[in-house]
Amino acid sequence: MNKQQLFENIKKKQSFLCVGLDTDIKKIPQHLLSEEDPIFAFNKAIIDATADYCVAYKPNLAFYESLGVTGMLSFEKTVAYLRENYPDQFIIADAKRGDIGNTSEMYARSFFDHIKVDAVTVAPYMGEDSVKPFLIYPEAWVILLALTSNKGSQDFQMTEDANGERLFEKVLKKSQDWATDEQMMYVVGATQGKMFLDIRKYAPNHFLLVPGVGAQGGSLHEVAQYGMNDECGLLVNSSRAIIYADKSENFASFARKAAEEVQREMAGYLHDKGIIPCKA
Numbered sequence: 001m002n003k004q005q006l007f008e009n010i011k012k013k014q015s016f017l018c019v020g021l022d023t024d025i026k027k028i029p030q031h032l033l034s035e036e037d038p039i040f041a042f043n044k045a046i047i048d049a050t051a052d053y054c055v056a057y058k059p060n061l062a063f064y065e066s067l068g069v070t071g072m073l074s075f076e077k078t079v080a081y082l083r084e085n086y087p088d089q090f091i092i093a094d095a096k097r098g099d100i101g102n103t104s105e106m107y108a109r110s111f112f113d114h115i116k117v118d119a120v121t122v123a124p125y126m127g128e129d130s131v132k133p134f135l136i137y138p139e140a141w142v143i144l145l146a147l148t149s150n151k152g153s154q155d156f157q158m159t160e161d162a163n164g165e166r167l168f169e170k171v172l173k174k175s176q177d178w179a180t181d182e183q184m185m186y187v188v189g190a191t192q193g194k195m196f197l198d199i200r201k202y203a204p205n206h207f208l209l210v211p212g213v214g215a216q217g218g219s220l221h222e223v224a225q226y227g228m229n230d231e232c233g234l235l236v237n238s239s240r241a242i243i244y245a246d247k248s249e250n251f252a253s254f255a256r257k258a259a260e261e262v263q264r265e266m267a268g269y270l271h272d273k274g275i276i277p278c279k280a
């Protein structure tokens with residue numbers, strides 16, 4: 001999916017919500033455990049319930065890899081289910097990969113040739129040759145970690161060099177030699193508030209993947225206020241606050257309600273920015 005198609009979907013759905021599929025076998029409702037593939041059964045129900053209100057899904061690989069081969073099968077089935085039934089959804093593999101060139105090439109093959117997601121999150125710290133192998137797929141996206149949502153983002157990403165340039169700024173500047181805003185996005189945590197203004201100085205047109213609303217307490221209002229550009233430029237992820245909104249047999253309808261609430265707030269911000277004509 002290209003940038004324009006993503007923007008069209010955002011306008012059509014009046015939403016820039018990405019639902020995070022961080023599916024933990026210990027947190028899913030009890031009754032699903034008798035299913036042949038409980039993780040996939042949970043994901044399928046969440047997807048069917050929330051697809052009206054979001055434009056993207058982000059399975060985090062850690063939750064699938066932690067279950068070994070079975071978990072990876074659930075992940076692949078989830079991506080295939082999305083591809084077949086919701087082809088307008090943007091699929092992000094949150095894997096935070098990146099290694100020496102030939103190894104990155106294998107990661108890229110696995111996500112873009114084999115599993116066929118739209119985007120993969122990549123850590124930038126091994127530099128150009130670790131990121132480039134992901135960029136040889138013209139229709140696929142790299143989402144580079146820039147300023148993450150966690151407390152530890154202060155440890156390295158915020159540190160300054162002798163000229164006062166912070167590491168996340170270097171990442172934003174240097175990586176634009178490798179790809180354009182048609183193929184690269186950045187991860188910026190919703191917890192970063194006014195820092196979105198600094199991000200936008202260096203990446204005014206890029207899409208930002210923004211985790212950290214909901215369970216981590218980041219403010220959607222601030223993200224929209226400081227981070228939204230004329231083409232929205234935001235995919236805001238919420239995982240736990242939506243998928244674990246309830247633990248009963250009705251978990252999917254609670255997830256739908258939680259996604260709808262976020263979508264409504266988003267429609268307001270899209271309207272305020274003049275991106276959509278009227279509130280939903």
Ligand SMILES: O=c1ccn([C@@H]2O[C@H](COP(=O)(O)O)[C@@H](O)[C@H]2O)c(=O)[nH]1
Binds near residue numbers: 020216
């Ligand atoms: O800076 C980052 C980068 C990635 N994440 C991931 O996003 C989701 C957030 O889940 P919530 O339940 O909505 O908090 C999760 O997969 C993280 O690994 C992030 O939070 N921050």
